[in-house]
Amino acid sequence: MAAGPLLVLVLLSNAPAAAPSVFDEDRFGVELGGRAELGETFWTVASNGPSFGIDLRLRFGPSLAVGVSLESGSSSSPEMENSWKLHRKQVAVDVQWRFDSGPGIRPWISLGMGFGQVELEYTDGSFRSSAHAVDFARLSLGVDFLVGRFVALGPFLRGSLGHTRLQSADDVAVSPPLDSSRSLDALQVGFRALVGF
Numbered sequence: 001m002a003a004g005p006l007l008v009l010v011l012l013s014n015a016p017a018a019a020p021s022v023f024d025e026d027r028f029g030v031e032l033g034g035r036a037e038l039g040e041t042f043w044t045v046a047s048n049g050p051s052f053g054i055d056l057r058l059r060f061g062p063s064l065a066v067g068v069s070l071e072s073g074s075s076s077s078p079e080m081e082n083s084w085k086l087h088r089k090q091v092a093v094d095v096q097w098r099f100d101s102g103p104g105i106r107p108w109i110s111l112g113m114g115f116g117q118v119e120l121e122y123t124d125g126s127f128r129s130s131a132h133a134v135d136f137a138r139l140s141l142g143v144d145f146l147v148g149r150f151v152a153l154g155p156f157l158r159g160s161l162g163h164t165r166l167q168s169a170d171d172v173a174v175s176p177p178l179d180s181s182r183s184l185d186a187l188q189v190g191f192r193a194l195v196g197f
Contacts, residue, residue, distance in 0.1 A: 021146045022196040023098070023106065024062045030197045031057040031065065037158070039188030041075040044168060047086055049075035051188065057096070059196070065096045071114070076123075082169060083123045090116020092138065106144040106152070114138055118166050118184065126169070133164040133184050144194065152194040160186045 019025045033055035040046050051073020059065040069092040076085050094112025101107055114135035121128050142156030162184040171178040 019062075021104075021149055021152075023059070023144070023146055023152055023194075024100070026061050028061075029059040031055070031059055031067075031194045032197075033057065033192055033194040035156075035190050035192035037073070037188040037190030039158075039186055039190075041086060041088075042185040042187075043086060043164070043166065043182060045077055047075035047077045047084075049073065049085075051088070053092075055192070055194070057194070062100065063098050065098065066094070067096060067110075067112075068093050071116070082126075084127075084168075085121050085123065086166075087119045087121070088116060088133065090114045090133065090135075092135065094138065094140070096140075098144065104146045106146065108140075108142050108144060110138075110140045112138045112140075114160065114162070118164055120166055120168065122169065129167045129172075131164050131166040131180070133162055133166070135160040135162040135184075135186075137161045142192070150196050152196065153192070155189070155191050158186075158188050158190070162186070 022029055035053050037051045040048050053069045053071040055067050055069045057065045057067035072089045074085055074087045077083050092112055092114035094110040096108055096110035098106045098108040116133055118133040119130040138160040140156055140158040142154055144152040144154040146152050164184040165180050167180040171180045
């Protein structure tokens with residue numbers, strides 16, 4: 001009769017201890033996150049401004065994860081004759097690899113792509129334009145600090161190489177309009193927060 005509880009006690013004492021963070025567990029998991037960024041967008045001239053994103057990430061063990069993001073941001077050109085703002089909305093996907101570098105610190109790297117819409121608006125209201133935009137390559141580097149069992153916080157740096165056919169007022173002022181095929185690159189620094197399950 002006493003053998004049953006004793007057997008349960010032996011089995012529990014030999015069971016592997018749970019990882020202190022869900023981000024370190026060797027199983028499938030889900031991560032929800034939010035982030036804020038500030039950086040430079042390079043179109044015809046460099047412009048700067050904030051952007052924000054929400055993330056859904058599927059984690060396959062402690063290292064590999066695949067994510068999808070919804071992003072929105074704006075940037076403003078420097079003061080000049082025709083100052084303008086760029087507004088961008090897009091969906092991005094990436095593959096991330098997280099490294100174990102000691103208690104509570106997880107550096108990571110990710111590679112992905114983005115697809116969306118970019119809109120141009122002159123500050124005096126004289127011109128508006130919109131076009132599709134593609135980030136062919138997005139490389140991100142960051143560090144997650146594991147805060148408790150379910151939360152990770154940390155900074156990151158991201159660079160992207162993209163393309164758009166967004167037209168400026170100068171493009172449409174000539175006849176026929178100038179070819180507006182241009183690069184749309186960015187360099188951003190940000191901070192993200194993740195909740196893991």
